[in-house]
Amino acid sequence: MFNAEKTKNDMVKWIRDWFEENGRGCKAVVGLSGGKDSSVVAALCVEALGKDRVLGVMMPNGEQFDIDVSHKLVEHLGIEGIVVNIKDAYAGVVGELEKHFGTFEGQAKVNLPPRLRMSVLYAVSQTVNGRVANTCNLSEDWVGYNTRYGDGAGDFSPMAHLTVQEVKAVGRALGLPDMFVEKVPIDGLCGLTDEDNLGFTYAVLDRYIREGICEDEETKARIDRMHQMNLFKLQPMPAFEYEPEE
Template structure:
């Protein structure tokens, strides 16, 4: 595992040099994926790495797990509360669509969660531009295959060091890096809304997804569900579609 960690750190360093940038930053949620990236960027760029905490509907002091991560990684960080800009944007959109009678209440919770992710992405790039840094993502192989990320939200990044790591490998790397045990054992959640968990949202456990990605047999229903989710989310893994030249 130490070899893999060193490889990823060197890869990050190489990509920053190629882009003629100064360093890297990552949005810290308090989950295991962003924790692993936080530890990686600190090792790769001890003096030119930054964690960014972007709470919505929470205060900075309530971000206990995210704060635990940056403290354990000894990572410089800043916090920007986005509740007000999110609320203003969301409410403006809702009012305009409501006035037309077009507001879709069936999908409003998920659309709100996606808007939060995209607002965080825009904020990360604004901060990164200030420091001449690249934005590092936190998606792993399971999330990439299933499309379990917001297009141009948490999927909108410059570098994705964990993209080929299964969830079990992310956990192993977290232990090797010294990520706090409370973070390693935390139930995975994108914090889309209160009480939300990744596995409930996906309908398949990460263990089953990892087994599938390794080519092992899993329940037929779960396998078909994963394949269908992969098919439906293919557009998320591609550059914007364009027609052939006329």
Template sequence: MNLNMQKVTEDLVIWIKEQLKSSGGNKIILGISGGKDSSVAAALCALAIGKENVYGVLMPDGIQQDIEYAHTLVETIGINQITLNLENVTSAFKDLLNQAVDEDFVEDITKQTSLNLPPRVRMTLVHALSQSINDARVINTGNLSEKWIGYTTVYGDNTGAFAPLAGLTSDEVMDLGIYLGLPDFLAFKAPSDGLTGKTDEDVIGFSYEVLNKYIRTGEIEDQKIKEKIDHLHKINEFKFKPIPSFPSPLPVIGK
């Protein structure tokens, strides 16, 4: 099932312009990891509103082995860029979490808590910067594959004013990056979160190739993997739904 990349690009550029205008913004800011999602999103935004209006923030947490990929990509796209190391901030948060353990507020700090902390700090920083850049909006760079299984952090990389890549699988995003003329290494760089030292596929336990085929065709050979994907999809749907709000018991007339 192949996409017409020219049409997809043209449609996305129009959509980004419309979403930005409806949000009251005229600039875009996003975190740049060096992976395909943030790179393709940045390139699309540069096409839509001009590279001078796109701001990329590189946010290693200490030493990030693949940070040079991120530098190469932002230089290729030509957007505004800054590198801000989060190590001191995440360390301060960990000190507070450990204090909660010491005072018996929680029994222990889980591995998942530690893994999700940097993405939340990253997006706090990006949103803070957006408020200091007039009319800038933060975009969500996640793709459909990650969304499908909930491989995203609530109030971390799952946030943003709008999500241009949310309808494209990981391999479709990669193909779009190649079409947009991004560096070739983008196609061969294994997706990773830049935090665990592992690839995404090592963490989730199956390949994106299998997942993407299942999403688009419903076909899958390994029943155990199918059950795992279905389970992940079901328990993570809440991440992509509006926050449930109790209806007002009184009339709302100010509309």
């Protein structure tokens, strides 16, 4: 049985201890999408460090239809929030790549905005003496539903070992309103929900991760295939082991 209150308290202590060792006095810099993951991480950081040491960064690519949710989270938590629009940077990079390749489409184009956003977060972090929060959860990481060096990056990761259902439970333990915890997850890249992209629900995935049960064999095979294909994202970069001759 998942104990959300105890887990929340343990996470808050872990964040506090991590900052004491790796960034005493620094701010937590959190990219805010309006979804449950960034909302829960921001709330955890507020409880661990205080609202004055949490900075929320909103990074629309032009117009973002649901950015009001992020603004409401900033107001609810009482933290500072800034908006850095990546539209011009995105258009500039796409334009330059199209000069070389004629067209620039597919997954490389889809993954460009999250990588630009992570560059922005690190620029902000270095400007304010901060540490960048990773907001991924176990369910997303399990099937590679993140962008390497994009939303998959960060300095500390509070939720990497929690499933989506567990993240939601922690959010409720933090007292976050349903509008933040239960918001339908949308990738913010191609307009589809996470579950549309994945081809199965998080509830099905979470049960398979925690209990090893997936009643639909086709879905089970899909999850296994995605997990195997994306394991490299979770592992340190392979490095050639050089041993000097004596």
